[in-house]
Amino acid sequence: MGEQAKVFIGDTTLRDGEQTAGVVFSTREKIAIARHLDAMGVHELECGIPAMGEEERDSIRALVNLGLSARLITWNRALIPDIEASIACGIGAVDISLSVSDIMIRHKINKSREWVQEQLKRALGFAKEKGLYVCVGGEDASRADGEFLIELMRTARDNGADRFRYCDTLGILDPFAMCEKVARLTTAVPELDIEVHTHNDLGLAAANALAGVRGGARYISTTVNGLGERAGNAALEEVVMALKVACGIDVGIDTRRLRAVSRLVGRASNREVPAWKAVVGEKVFSHESGLHADGVLKDPRNYEVFPPEEVGLTRHIVAGKHSGTNGIVESYRQIGIPITRAEAQELMALVRHTAQRIKGPLGEKDLVKLHQARSVSLAA
Numbered sequence: 001m002g003e004q005a006k007v008f009i010g011d012t013t014l015r016d017g018e019q020t021a022g023v024v025f026s027t028r029e030k031i032a033i034a035r036h037l038d039a040m041g042v043h044e045l046e047c048g049i050p051a052m053g054e055e056e057r058d059s060i061r062a063l064v065n066l067g068l069s070a071r072l073i074t075w076n077r078a079l080i081p082d083i084e085a086s087i088a089c090g091i092g093a094v095d096i097s098l099s100v101s102d103i104m105i106r107h108k109i110n111k112s113r114e115w116v117q118e119q120l121k122r123a124l125g126f127a128k129e130k131g132l133y134v135c136v137g138g139e140d141a142s143r144a145d146g147e148f149l150i151e152l153m154r155t156a157r158d159n160g161a162d163r164f165r166y167c168d169t170l171g172i173l174d175p176f177a178m179c180e181k182v183a184r185l186t187t188a189v190p191e192l193d194i195e196v197h198t199h200n201d202l203g204l205a206a207a208n209a210l211a212g213v214r215g216g217a218r219y220i221s222t223t224v225n226g227l228g229e230r231a232g233n234a235a236l237e238e239v240v241m242a243l244k245v246a247c248g249i250d251v252g253i254d255t256r257r258l259r260a261v262s263r264l265v266g267r268a269s270n271r272e273v274p275a276w277k278a279v280v281g282e283k284v285f286s287h288e289s290g291l292h293a294d295g296v297l298k299d300p301r302n303y304e305v306f307p308p309e310e311v312g313l314t315r316h317i318v319a320g321k322h323s324g325t326n327g328i329v330e331s332y333r334q335i336g337i338p339i340t341r342a343e344a345q346e347l348m349a350l351v352r353h354t355a356q357r358i359k360g361p362l363g364e365k366d367l368v369k370l371h372q373a374r375s376v377s378l379a380a
Contacts, residue, residue, distance in 0.1 A: 041252050093132060098120055101143040136152075
């Protein structure tokens with residue numbers, strides 16, 4: 001990607017993640033999640049919506065009182081009372097959000113482009129008077145008129161905004177369009193940093209986040225496990241590892257903690273992490289196919305793009321329908337039973353037949369039973 005400016009990760013698990021239908025975090029869970037993310041080196045945590053009420057403000061104050069290294073930022077409508085509620089929590093950074101597409105301006109807030117411009121000046125001016133770091137959030141930016149977005153960004157820049165959040169609110173963009181649109185904005189208003197906030201309605205949130213960086217964005221909004229409204233947001237674990245592996249960009253996050261924070265958020269949200277979840281799923285470093293297992297045992301780089309330890313996981317060789325000789329030897333070694341290749345060759349048909357019968361991989365008890373049956377057969 002050539003000369004690359006530093007990329008910052010902002011996590012919104014505690015705000016947009018909690019907006020997932022049916023998800024509620026307790027203050028204790030929010031504190032635990034925030035501490036995990038901070039310890040990993042996540043740069044910014046979007047930690048709530050103060051205007052929701054006193055209970056929400058209390059949880060935000062509890063996070064402020066932790067004294068984390070990460071910047072804490074709250075989400076607000078571009079309204080002075082919302083910003084005042086954030087200030088009352090001890091927050092020093094705010095996102096002020098405005099609907100910027102014509103469809104939302106007309107059919108959601110029933111206003112005009114001129115009203116949006118004036119409201120931005122009013123809210124942004126107030127926030128900067130109070131000494132706040134301000135991100136201007138462009139809701140539905142991916143469906144907005146390009147020239148209008150440039151006008152808004154110039155207004156934001158001229159009134160002291162620190163960055164602009166480009167939201168693909170409905171998750172409608174493909175990575176090529178995302179890159180082009182962000183590049184156009186960074187070229188038109190180079191003085192204002194851009195953040196990309198992507199949704200996963202078409203399964204493209206992580207890809208679009210990376211495309212935004214290629215277009216010149218310096219901030220990426222993520223959630224742990226891709227939690228979020230509808231199909232969710234760009235997953236923290238996917239974005240961080242994709243930047244590192246596919247793009248050669250290390251954002252300075254301790255990836256060994258990814259599994260732990262994924263499990264924590266999975267429990268707190270009552271959304272179990274699928275075993276096949278990209279990057280952090282328990283089974284993504286499991287190998288059964290004879291060719292694959294053999295290749296991994298010879299050199300993990302044959303079939304693993306990064307070591308499982310890099311994200312807090314471990315490798316497993318699974319005995320099943322597609323196992324080969326080396327895989328069966330390793331499966332038995334994993335449970336403390338050394339066997340030779342010749343023994344594995346003899347066991348292979350039994351392993352495959354059992355897998356077919358139980359419609360899945362063999363567990364430790366299955367393997368022990370087959371080994372014992374073979375020993376008895378030989379003794380007879």
